[in-house]
Amino acid sequence: MGEYLLLFRGGQDGGTDHFSEKWQQHMHRWMIWMAELQKKGQFLSAQPLRHEGRQVSGPEKTIKEGPFMEGNEKVSGYLLCNADNFDEAVELAMGCPVLEFESGKVEVREIQELKV
Amino acid sequence: MDNINEISSQLFRRESGKMISILTRIFGTENLDTAEDVVQQTFIEAIQTWKIKGLPENPAGWLFLVAKNKAIDIIRKNRHSVLYDFSNDERNLLKSEYTLASTMDNLWKEDLIADDQLRMMFACCHPEIAKENQITLILKTLCGFTTAEIAKAFLSSEDTVSKRLYRTKEFFRKARIALKIPSVEELKSRTGTLLTAIYLLFNEGYYSSGNKKLIRKELIEEAMLLCKLLTENEHTQLPEVFALMALICFHSARNDSRTSPEGEIILLPYQDRSKWDQSLIREGSHYMDKASFGNALTSYHIEAAIAYEHCIAKSYAETNWKLILDYYQWICLFYPSPITELNKVVALMQVHGARAALLAMEEIKDRKKLESYYLYHSILGEIHAQSGDRSAAGIYYARGIELAPSEIEKKIIREKMEGLKME
Numbered sequence: 001m002g003e004y005l006l007l008f009r010g011g012q013d014g015g016t017d018h019f020s021e022k023w024q025q026h027m028h029r030w031m032i033w034m035a036e037l038q039k040k041g042q043f044l045s046a047q048p049l050r051h052e053g054r055q056v057s058g059p060e061k062t063i064k065e066g067p068f069m070e071g072n073e074k075v076s077g078y079l080l081c082n083a084d085n086f087d088e089a090v091e092l093a094m095g096c097p098v099l100e101f102e103s104g105k106v107e108v109r110e111i112q113e114l115k116v
Numbered sequence: 117m118d119n120i121n122e123i124s125s126q127l128f129r130r131e132s133g134k135m136i137s138i139l140t141r142i143f144g145t146e147n148l149d150t151a152e153d154v155v156q157q158t159f160i161e162a163i164q165t166w167k168i169k170g171l172p173e174n175p176a177g178w179l180f181l182v183a184k185n186k187a188i189d190i191i192r193k194n195r196h197s198v199l200y201d202f203s204n205d206e207r208n209l210l211k212s213e214y215t216l217a218s219t220m221d222n223l224w225k226e227d228l229i230a231d232d233q234l235r236m237m238f239a240c241c242h243p244e245i246a247k248e249n250q251i252t253l254i255l256k257t258l259c260g261f262t263t264a265e266i267a268k269a270f271l272s273s274e275d276t277v278s279k280r281l282y283r284t285k286e287f288f289r290k291a292r293i294a295l296k297i298p299s300v301e302e303l304k305s306r307t308g309t310l311l312t313a314i315y316l317l318f319n320e321g322y323y324s325s326g327n328k329k330l331i332r333k334e335l336i337e338e339a340m341l342l343c344k345l346l347t348e349n350e351h352t353q354l355p356e357v358f359a360l361m362a363l364i365c366f367h368s369a370r371n372d373s374r375t376s377p378e379g380e381i382i383l384l385p386y387q388d389r390s391k392w393d394q395s396l397i398r399e400g401s402h403y404m405d406k407a408s409f410g411n412a413l414t415s416y417h418i419e420a421a422i423a424y425e426h427c428i429a430k431s432y433a434e435t436n437w438k439l440i441l442d443y444y445q446w447i448c449l450f451y452p453s454p455i456t457e458l459n460k461v462v463a464l465m466q467v468h469g470a471r472a473a474l475l476a477m478e479e480i481k482d483r484k485k486l487e488s489y490y491l492y493h494s495i496l497g498e499i500h501a502q503s504g505d506r507s508a509a510g511i512y513y514a515r516g517i518e519l520a521p522s523e524i525e526k527k528i529i530r531e532k533m534e535g536l537k538m539e
Contacts, residue, residue, distance in 0.1 A: 031209070031218035038208050046212040077214070 003044070003111040004089040006079040006096065010072040010103030029097040037081055037092065046079035072103040086110060120166045123175070128159055131176050133258040135183050137232035138224060140257075141295050142187055142210070144201055145239050145288040148257070150190065158183040184224050188216065201292075233258060234349050235295040237342065241309045242293055245284055250313045251320075252280045259338045269320065269331050297351050307352050311360050311416070314343050318364055322371070336371065340364050347403065358407035359416035365400030366423035369393040381524050385432040397427045415451045418443050437466035454485045458492060461499075470502035490519035494529050506536050 017023060037043035051074070053066030066074075076098070083089035089108050098104040132155050139151035158179055172178040194200045195211050202211050206222070209215040222228075240253045248270075255261040255269070263281070267274045287293075298306040321335025343361045346352040373391040374382055404420055422443045429435035444460035457480040465473035477483075477496065486492035497512035513533040520526040 027214070027218055030214045034209055034212065034215050035206065038206070043208060046214050048213050079214075 001084055004081055004083050005109045006093050007075050007107040008077040008098040009075055009105040011076050011098035011101045026097060033095045033097060042082045044080040048077040049075060120163060124159060124163050127175055129260040131179055132260040134229050136257045137236040139187060140236060141232055142223060145293045145295060148285050148288055154183050154186045157186060180224060184220055188220060230349055233345060235297055237310055238298060238306060239293050239295055241313050243309060249280045249284045251317050252277060253284045254313060256281055269335055307354055311356060314339050315360060322367055336368055355407045355410050355412040356414040356416050358403045359414055359420050362400045362403035362407055363416055363420035363423055365396050366420060366427050369396035369427055415447060418447050437463055441467050454480060454482045458486060470499045473499050490516045501536060509536055
């Protein structure tokens with residue numbers, strides 16, 4: 001059993017009409033997917049992210065205004081969940097509605113326990 | 117628009133209980149104050165907006181939408197606050213923006229409201245909450261009564277009512293009572309607690325004297341609405357629920373004939389029976405039919421049967437007193453109390469006369485408990501009057517007048533006393 005971070009890239013488009021039927025249905029599928037995780041006790045947290053971003057880098061702490069990546073490579077949201085192993089986490093990721101878009105990607109990463 | 121205030125106070129009475137039930141499901145019983153604040157703010161906004169823009173097409177829908185959006189704001193601000201626990205069930209999904217809107221939409225669906233109200237009722241009637249506090253909380257949260265209105269209904273001070281509400285909310289905060297429909301094993305006894313509260317609420321409206329007629333009528337209506345809610349919900353469709361509903365219908369059918377235009381009590385023998393509401397009597401009979409399944413025979417069943425006999429009798433004299441006496445004997449057997457014994461004596465006097473009634477009166481166990489009850493003395497006065505002992509009757513009537521709680525009731529006995537002299 002471990003904690004996994006699912007990073008979403010691409011997918012929803014900034015210009016989407018949030019009142020359109022199509023969008024509502026899309027969000028409904030997010031609901032179904034996450035409610036299923038919640039029911040199995042695996043859901044921990046999830047949030048979508050805004051497009052704009054800033055980046056602070058290096059010891060110089062230089063600040064760069066976003067977008068600093070190709071549109072489709074940008075992280076558009078995350079979900080933190082429990083899974084028995086990597087395979088199960090990947091299995092869960094397959095249900096993610098971000099994959100309904102050609103540009104959609106889910107990166108599955110396991111939380112690392114740092115030795116103390 | 118002057119009538120906006122009037123309309124919104126009517127809407128408050130009708131819709132606030134539903135909104136509180138839904139909001140409490142979102143924020144938890146420990147945050148009942150938050151739910152009440154949201155409803156309060158929503159109505160303030162409604163009055164301000166409607167005064168300028170006029171009444172919307174669907175005012176209740178407007179209120180629900182505004183309250184929902186206010187709740188969303190609170191969730192966004194308090195996602196990680198220790199004050200709110202969004203960790204269980206679907207509430208966990210309120211924390212994520214991916215699912216917040218859809219989860220909220222689901223929680224506010226029209227067809228779930230009845231269950232929310234039922235859950236809220238079960239929470240208000242938690243066995244560890246004192247009876248009078250249960251009723252106070254029900255009136256405040258589910259029936260949209262203000263603290264002042266509750267105080268008026270119970271003839272107590274606003275301060276007392278506020279303290280009761282505070283104590284009950286404090287209990288909710290500490291015990292974190294879950295909003296749920298009790299398990300099958302618990303359901304019968306927990307529903308019994310709801311029925312007791314509704315019964316008390318109804319009695320408060322029906323029997324309390326020296327009280328404003330309007331507020332009493334509202335108590336009766338609220339008791340009826342709450343009981344109806346139980347008859348319509350599959351979880352609580354028990355025989356005793358239908359029996360209490362029948363009882364409420366039969367009693368309410370006679371309500372308008374029980375007071376004169378001046379607000380004075382008219383006793384059963386002198387009521388204008390043509391004023392009795394036949395459609396309510398029919399409705400009561402319909403509930404009575406539904407109450408007679410299974411092998412449950414509760415005091416509500418018997419009391420409803422007695423009330424029904426009164427409803428269908430052509431006159432006081434033509435009432436089937438024999439049957440009513442049988443019913444009272446059952447009640448005394450299964451649910452003995454000095455008060456029911458006293459009621460039995462009244463029926464007994466009609467069937468077997470004053471002498472038998474006097475004997476029965478002397479046999480009442482715990483008769484001492486009735487000594488401070490004005491009706492006990494008034495009935496004894498009647499018994500003696502009927503058996504021709506005027507001086508004894510006069511003494512009992514005098515004691516009854518002394519003990520009667522209100523001017524109206526004193527007057528009724530005084531008239532009986534006057535009657536002694538005329539004979």
